[in-house]
Every structure is written in structure tokens, then in C-alpha cells.
Amino acid sequence: MRIVLLGAPGSGKGTQAQKLMAERNLPQISTGDMLRAAVDAGSRFGQQAKAIMEAGQLVSDDIMLGIISERLSEPDAKDGFILDGFPRTEQQALDLADLLDQLDQPLDTAVLMDVDFDILMKRLTGRRTCSLTGKLLNIYFSPQEELDECTNAGGELVQREDDNEATIKSRLDVYREQTEPLIDYYRKRGKLQVVDADGTIDDVYARFLGAITSN
Ligand code: AMP
Secondary structure (H helix, E strand, O other): OEEEEEOOOOOOHHHHHHHHHHHHOOOEEEHHHHHHHHHHHOOHHHHHHHHHHHOOOOOOHHHHHHHHHHHHOOHHHOOOEEEEOOOOOHHHHHHHHHHHHHOOOOOOEEEEEEOOHHHHHHHHHHEEEEOOOOOEEEOOOOOHHHHHHHHHOOOOEEOOOOOOHHHHHHHHHHHHHHHOHHHHHHHHOOOEEEEEOOOOHHHHHHHHHHHHOOO
């Protein structure tokens, strides 16, 4: 199954993709995670990407195309993938369509994680990652036991550098201006499924599964 996940920052794309990856053995390809790995590696490119990400802006389409075409040609992507955070612009959607054409691997579905704008802010400002396990948590929504499990084991609840209010605002603006038009792009091509992404992780996951198995 070849899936694109669309949705604003904080709409739960990463959480749902991780669940599907664990259950269906499909690789979650998160361009944000790949860029963060480049930042951590400290390369020259990583340093440039860091500045762009901290400003809540987008890395250029050309660079993203290079990154994604390399990733999609790896063996684990042959039997399907979940794209999380790509495409983010219309140009990226066109590039992806060309790339998948060349690979003879057409996209099955683009799933929009649809969530109320007010909820996004709490999801983003409360978001943390356990430094030991990489598990995604939220100080407002995760059960206290799950938060304690991380800290009691000696882990830290780490906040992403770009999850501060100023950066969040520009990420949401960029989403509205550059990524939201992709909803129509996929709708026009008959590929769009909309999932109500408000609710518990398990409730949203059930709806998500329903959407990707309905066509
Ligand atoms: P994410 O983890 O998906 O929210 O991505 C974090 C940041 O990485 C974004 O705010 C962008 O600066 C950058 N980024 C991730 N994916 C893309 C993409 N497809 N195109 C351009 N920039 C991206």
C-alpha cells in the first residue's frame, strides 16, 4: 500500500504512521525525521536545514526531491510506504507523481488528517519525545503512567526545537498557504480520503484504517 499522509502540523500524522508501520510492516517515511537526522549529524546541509526548520519554513523542493527519490529507491519501500510530511507543496506533489510513475508504483491514497485548528496548538506545544524510546507523548493528552514510564526509566521528555509558539505559528501559516492546496490536488485525482483526526489515538487509528481499506 502506498499512502501519502496530509494534515497540518500536529494533526497526528506521525503518530498514526508509526502505528500503521508497527502493525503492517510498512515503512514510515518522515521527511521531517530525515531532516532532523541530518541536523543531528551536523553536516553543512544539516546546518542549513536547521535554520530553515527553526524558522518554520520549508526546505527547497529540489532538495526534497533528491531526498525522497533516494529514500523511495531503498529496498524496504518496494512493497509500499507511508509518506509522512511529503509532499508539502504542489511542486512536490507533481515531482512525487513523476517519481512514482518512473518506479511504476502508483499512489493508492492520500489521507487527510482533519483536525480543529484550536486543538492543533495544544498538540504541538504539549508534544514531547521520550529520549530513551523515541515514543511520541503529549504532556496534555498522554496518560500520566506513560509519561512517568519514560522519566522513571531515566529518560527525558524532549521538546522539538520547532515546537515553540513563534515557530508553530509560521509552520501553520506555511501549511495554510503551501500545503492545504494539495487537498484539492488529490481530491481532483480521486485519491483523497478525509479522516476525522479529533479524538483518542486509537479512535483516529480505527478511522484511518477504515479510510485506507475502503478503496
Ligand atoms: P515535520 O516533522 O514533518 O513537521 O517537519 C519539520 C520541518 O521539516 C518542517 O517545518 C520543514 O521545515 C521541514 N520539512 C519536512 N518535510 C518537508 C518537505 N516535504 N518540504 C520542505 N520542508 C520539509
